Amino acid sequence: MKGRKEGKVYKLRKSFYGLKQLPVTILIVYVDDIIVTGNDLMEMERLKEKLATELETKDLGPLCYFLRMEVARNKSGISVSQRKYILDLLKETGMLGCKPMDTPIDLVKKIGEQKESTPVDTGRYQLLVGKLIYLSHSRSDIAFAVSVVSQYMHAPCEEHVKTVYRILNYLKGSLGKGLYFRKNETRSIEGFTNANWARSIDNRRSTSGYCTFVWGNLVTWRSKKQTVVARSSTEAEFCAIAHGMCELLWLKQLLRRNWCEGGDANEGVLR
Secondary structure (H helix, E strand, O other), rough: OOOOOOOOOOOOOOOOOOOOOOOOOEEEEOOOOOEEEEEHHHHHHHHHHHHHHHHHOOOOOOOOEEEEEEEEOOOOOOEEEHHHHHHHHHHHOOOOOOOOOOOOOOOOOOOOOOOOOOOHHHHHHHHHHHHHHOOOOHHHHHHHHHHHHHOOOOOEHHHHHHHHHHHHHHHHHHOOOEEEEEOOOOEEHHHHEEEEOOOOOOOOOOOEEEEEEEEOEEEEEEEEOOOOOOHHHHHHHHHHHHHHHHHHHHHHHHHHHHHHOOOOOOOEEEE
16 A cells, blocks of 8 residues: 555545445356346446457347346336246146146145155156246245145155146246336335244144345245254244344345445344
């Protein structure tokens, strides 16, 4: 540092990195597909020009389709869906003309391992469930159902296959569903958690579920079987709350570090 005195230690009061007054540009790369987003158009153009000098690139304009995710914009917000991906999946499985269902899974009927059952094509089952897992990245409404069928990837049976096709029936009737990000005046982070106690008939473990909203928009969600057996419904709920709280704290730190100042990222609610 110029003019530094020997034996002196300088304290950096505030870094310029992450201030919301300064432009922010985010570069998302997957293999050879790139998304450039930010709050400064000139900075984004400079980045694209720099990439063009180093690599052979093609500017496809505003984001509309990326990794089978469809993006649409209007004055009030941005929507993300996978309608074409669902139609392709229904066509591949011969379910394009199936009868739609109102729910993705039958909550009354419990599913478990069935050792004395007719074996099915494991590879085919794993392929379908894998596609449903990818679809759940934009469809929080199938997260629980997909988490159930994904537990039997190693040894699926006819009952598990029927559950997978039940999800496809549900998707047929909800093609247009997805995510919608609206610009809101609300500056808070909210989380909602739940747990179903001892639902698994295989080992009596519970399933945790949570979803988080940043500024009124759904951003993350998860449904996962707990790693321990809860001795009461209260214990199962506390495990779910712990998972939801970790997600809220991570989002809070992420916002504070990159975009927010002051109290914008300090308000958090868990329900």
